[in-house]
Amino acid sequence: MRITQGTFSFLPDLTDEQIASQIEYCLRNGWAVSVEYTDDPHPRNTYWEMFGMPMFDIRDAAGIMTEVSACRKTFPNHYIKVNALDSTRGRESLRLSFIVGRPAAEPGFSLVRQEGPGRSVRYTTRAYATERPEGERY
Amino acid sequence: MNAKSHPISSSRDESNAAPAGDDPLDIEAAFRDSHVGGVLESLDRELVGLAPVKSRIRDIAALLLIDKLRRAVGLSSGPPALHMSFTGNPGTGKTTVAMRMAEILHRLGYVRKGHLVAVTRDDLVGQYIGHTAPKTREVLKRAMGGVLFIDEAYYLYRPENERDYGQEAIEMLLQVMENQRDDLVVILAGYKERMETFFRSNPGMSSRIAHHIDFPDYTPEELLAIAGLMLQQMQYRLSAPADQALREYIERRRAQPHFANARSIRNALDRARLRQASRLFERKGGSISRQDLETIDELDIRASRVFGERLAT
Numbered sequence: 001m002r003i004t005q006g007t008f009s010f011l012p013d014l015t016d017e018q019i020a021s022q023i024e025y026c027l028r029n030g031w032a033v034s035v036e037y038t039d040d041p042h043p044r045n046t047y048w049e050m051f052g053m054p055m056f057d058i059r060d061a062a063g064i065m066t067e068v069s070a071c072r073k074t075f076p077n078h079y080i081k082v083n084a085l086d087s088t089r090g091r092e093s094l095r096l097s098f099i100v101g102r103p104a105a106e107p108g109f110s111l112v113r114q115e116g117p118g119r120s121v122r123y124t125t126r127a128y129a130t131e132r133p134e135g136e137r138y
Numbered sequence: 139m140n141a142k143s144h145p146i147s148s149s150r151d152e153s154n155a156a157p158a159g160d161d162p163l164d165i166e167a168a169f170r171d172s173h174v175g176g177v178l179e180s181l182d183r184e185l186v187g188l189a190p191v192k193s194r195i196r197d198i199a200a201l202l203l204i205d206k207l208r209r210a211v212g213l214s215s216g217p218p219a220l221h222m223s224f225t226g227n228p229g230t231g232k233t234t235v236a237m238r239m240a241e242i243l244h245r246l247g248y249v250r251k252g253h254l255v256a257v258t259r260d261d262l263v264g265q266y267i268g269h270t271a272p273k274t275r276e277v278l279k280r281a282m283g284g285v286l287f288i289d290e291a292y293y294l295y296r297p298e299n300e301r302d303y304g305q306e307a308i309e310m311l312l313q314v315m316e317n318q319r320d321d322l323v324v325i326l327a328g329y330k331e332r333m334e335t336f337f338r339s340n341p342g343m344s345s346r347i348a349h350h351i352d353f354p355d356y357t358p359e360e361l362l363a364i365a366g367l368m369l370q371q372m373q374y375r376l377s378a379p380a381d382q383a384l385r386e387y388i389e390r391r392r393a394q395p396h397f398a399n400a401r402s403i404r405n406a407l408d409r410a411r412l413r414q415a416s417r418l419f420e421r422k423g424g425s426i427s428r429q430d431l432e433t434i435d436e437l438d439i440r441a442s443r444v445f446g447e448r449l450a451t
Contacts, residue, residue: 059251060283062321067279 001108003041006081006098019068019082019100023061026084031095032056033064034085035071037078039137041106041127051075054085068100077103077138103138168207174199177242186367187360191235194351195242202246217320219348220248223291223337224327226353229401232327233289235353239325240285249323251283259293262307270303274310282321291326292336308340315346356399361388365403369434374411379436390444406442413438 008014014022026033034054038045051071058064064082071080080101083094107128114122129137169175178199181192201218208215220243224232237254244252257277264270278286288294296302315324326333326343330352337344356364365384369376376384384406391402414434418426 055279057280058282059253059280060321062250062318063279063282066275066282066318 001106003079003102003106003108004099005043007096008098013102014098014100016065020061020065022096022098023064023082023084026096027058027061027064029084029086029095031084031086033058034083035064035067035080036083037071037075037080037101039078039103039134040130041079042125042130048079048081051080054083072101075101079103105138165203165207168203172203172206172247173245174203174242177238177245181238181242184367185231185234185238186363187356188231188235188353191231191351191353194349195235195239198349199242199246202243202248206247217248219319219346221315221324221347222326222349222351223333223347224325224351224353225330225333227329227355227399229399229403230353230355231400232353233287236285236287236325236327239323243285243323249284253284254287255281255284256287256289258289259304262288262294262311263303265303267303270306271310274307278310278314278322282318285323285325287325287327290328292328292332295336295339297339308343312342312346358385358388358392361392361399361403364400365407368404368407372407372411373432374407375433377433377435380434380439383436383439387439387442387444394444406439407434409442410434410438413441 004010023033032054035051036048037051038048051074052067055064055067068080068082078101079099081097081099084096086093086095109125109127112124112126114124116122178196181195185192198220205215205218222239224236226232233256236256240249240252240254243249255277261277262270262274264273294304294308296304311324314322324347326347328336362385365388387406388403391397391406411434417435417438418430
């Protein structure tokens with residue numbers, strides 16, 4: 001199951017050229033771009049691991065693309081995303097965040113039912129991948 | 139220009155990429171659009187002397203412009219390697235030209251952003267194992283889309299210490315210079331002899347640099363012209379005897395050790411300004427006119443150490 005989240009979740013995966021021009025757009029707006037990775041694809045997992053510091057003083061997308069490809073090389077079977085932080089006063093939050101790398105095989109989620117009081121049922125999802133410990137999932 | 143552009147248009151016809159016969163207009167329009175004329179003109183106006191440097195910059199500008207036109211009509215145009223090395227004595231304008239180079243390359247569309255990142259050994263080489271690579275990568279990332287200017291590049295290589303981390307930085311530089319040629323331009327600068335030693339011990343570096351540009355020393359007339367430009371920028375004037383004094387000062391200072399061309403002139407003028415200020419300050423009571431404030435007098439220059447020493451010996 002192909003996992004989607006973030007800004008371009010409705011689109012097919014972006015090519016490197018498209019990624020570079022999105023980053024270019026972020027830099028033009030003065031946003032700080034950072035790269036993050038994870039192997040826990042649950043949609044409510046907001047805290048991914050940082051791949052290096054957010055890059056505050058980069059002028060050109062090529063600089064960040066080297067970091068993206070370094071992250072892909074280090075974690076070929078993880079989810080990787082690019083974030084753009086707008087530090088304008090009053091905003092101070094992510095403006096854009098999209099997935100730029102994913103594992104080759106994505107097993108998807110199982111549906112878990114929990115028996116509640118009075119025969120009520122609570123539903124939740126659980127990624128098949130997270131049955132194994134961190135670092136061995138994909 | 140017409141005669142020159144003819145063979146191009148005939149060879150282009152067979153590739154039928156664009157209508158023929160508009161070549162003279164093309165190159166003029168491209169020249170105008172790139173604003174490179176303005177850059178070259180201000181280079182001529184604001185930088186004194188440096189004939190070999192200017193002619194090489196003109197060549198590079200011409201090559202990039204023609205390449206752009208070739209690309210427009212569908213001829214092959216590999217991006218030329220533009221890494222450079224600037225060698226010359228202190229104060230011959232290497233950093234100033236590097237700054238201009240970033241602007242020129244940006245106007246010609248060779249680098250995308252046109253900013254200059256100036257670094258020295260300290261910014262590239264770390265202090266312990268594993269420190270160098272992230273530091274160098276950080277600098278390279280920052281320079282992407284612009285020009286990376288490495289001042290006194292020979293300090294990167296320290297042959298006397300075989301465990302020096304500089305070699306690691308050189309290897310990373312080489313890799314980026316080769317593989318990401320269209321992302322950044324590297325300019326190495328330094329004194330001539332030491333750069334030559336550096337290139338001899340790093341032949342890989344030497345062969346990846348297409349343009350070795352040597353900055354000649356300035357002649358006394360050029361130094362005087364530089365002094366004129368500096369004074370103009372600082373909004374000062376020399377009185378006529380002061381002008382003659384400056385002439386003599388340059389003659390004498392050139393003969394002394396540690397002469398750093400334009401930098402020495404700048405320092406001399408700065409000291410003359412100090413003396414002028416304290417001269418005016420001493421003159422309490424009287425009123426000071428605008429002319430007093432902007433004029434540097436003969437005494438302000440003659441009081442220099444350079445004149446004193448000559449008289450003593």
